[in-house]
Amino acid sequence: MKAIAIHRNGGPEVLEPIEIELPPPGPAQVRVRHTAIGLNFSDINVRNGGFYLGNGPKFPVILGNEAAGVVESVGAEVQGFRPGDRVAYAGTGGLFFHDTGAYAEQRNLPAACLVKLPSDISDQQAAAMMLKGLTASVVIHRCYRPKPGDVVLIHAAASGVGSLLAQWCQHLGATVIGTVGSPAKAAFAQAHGCRHTILYRQDDFVAAVKRVALEGVAAVFDGVGKDTFLPSFDCVRPFAAVVNYGNASGNVPPFNLMLLAQKGCLALHRPGFGFHAATPETRAEACGELFQLVRSGAMKVEVSRTYPLRDAALAHAEAEQGRSTGSVLLIP
Ligand SMILES: NC(=O)c1ccc[n+]([C@@H]2O[C@H](COP(=O)([O-])OP(=O)(O)OC[C@H]3O[C@@H](n4cnc5c(N)ncnc54)[C@H](OP(=O)(O)O)[C@@H]3O)[C@@H](O)[C@H]2O)c1
Numbered sequence: 001m002k003a004i005a006i007h008r009n010g011g012p013e014v015l016e017p018i019e020i021e022l023p024p025p026g027p028a029q030v031r032v033r034h035t036a037i038g039l040n041f042s043d044i045n046v047r048n049g050g051f052y053l054g055n056g057p058k059f060p061v062i063l064g065n066e067a068a069g070v071v072e073s074v075g076a077e078v079q080g081f082r083p084g085d086r087v088a089y090a091g092t093g094g095l096f097f098h099d100t101g102a103y104a105e106q107r108n109l110p111a112a113c114l115v116k117l118p119s120d121i122s123d124q125q126a127a128a129m130m131l132k133g134l135t136a137s138v139v140i141h142r143c144y145r146p147k148p149g150d151v152v153l154i155h156a157a158a159s160g161v162g163s164l165l166a167q168w169c170q171h172l173g174a175t176v177i178g179t180v181g182s183p184a185k186a187a188f189a190q191a192h193g194c195r196h197t198i199l200y201r202q203d204d205f206v207a208a209v210k211r212v213a214l215e216g217v218a219a220v221f222d223g224v225g226k227d228t229f230l231p232s233f234d235c236v237r238p239f240a241a242v243v244n245y246g247n248a249s250g251n252v253p254p255f256n257l258m259l260l261a262q263k264g265c266l267a268l269h270r271p272g273f274g275f276h277a278a279t280p281e282t283r284a285e286a287c288g289e290l291f292q293l294v295r296s297g298a299m300k301v302e303v304s305r306t307y308p309l310r311d312a313a314l315a316h317a318e319a320e321q322g323r324s325t326g327s328v329l330l331i332p
Pocket of ligand 1: 039040041042045131132135156157158159160161162179180181182185223224227245246247248249250271272273274319320321322323324325326
């Protein structure tokens, strides 16, 4: 079967097609034929080698943490899944940068990481929302759950995670201010949860936030990192939550813990989706909530572009330049 692998860390050009023979699934495994594969910014970080400080992977590495598909066969000990079932997954139970392999036509996976898809959620919706939605879920359930009337700031609000988070916050009754990289992204963000948008590459976002929320916002949700992390502390009210869930612009700089006291007794969170809803039961519950948000119309999952799996390098190049809105999929 065909897959896309890297043999070293580097730019999009290190993504290469490979042909491998997949063994039968192990006793607790399920073989899944992928129909849609989610592209996540973390795939770019893994490709670049950003997560492997001092302890690199064994190449070749097949990238990818998220996909939907159809069960082809099951191992002897597997219960609850059978050939033909529609399933999806986001991560396989280990650290996401140690445990990749979704950029492939098929994959053997632990049955415990799979979620059965309801008939009203398409494969493409599932692959576009599982990992990003579970990231929004860890932010909202474990870090800060906006209350009606709260004003919250979401950086890169037109991104995959940002656009789900913005809609969820709006659904909970918050007023969402979103930063975005272009006017087109502003329009997208306004159609996906944001009441206000700020072009943060050209305008001073701290001043713009203060014009909307004089006292400061109740929470900042930041997947951008380096470029937005420190100025975000000037956007909040006392006892606010600052949540850094990603580093699209680079790692956040070292900072002094006293800043949290000086800026108003703030809470700082650095969540990861993999530690949230980590058992089959809690994962099914968290995904069930996401599916219900989509079903009810509270959350729209937008696939801005699909690429054939063989064009993964092009998809990476465009996502890395920040050209995407919503979710991007690779189709085997
Ligand atoms: N903690 C977790 O468990 C978890 C899970 C999933 C994702 N993440 C992280 O969350 C972030 C968003 O992920 P995603 O999949 O939603 O990303 P995405 O859809 O690819 O969007 C990333 C966006 O970040 C903005 N950005 C700002 N500076 C950038 C730069 N220097 N280069 C590229 N983009 C830049 C761009 O939007 P603008 O043009 O609007 O600036 C870009 O579109 C990433 O950092 C990712 O690693 C974390």
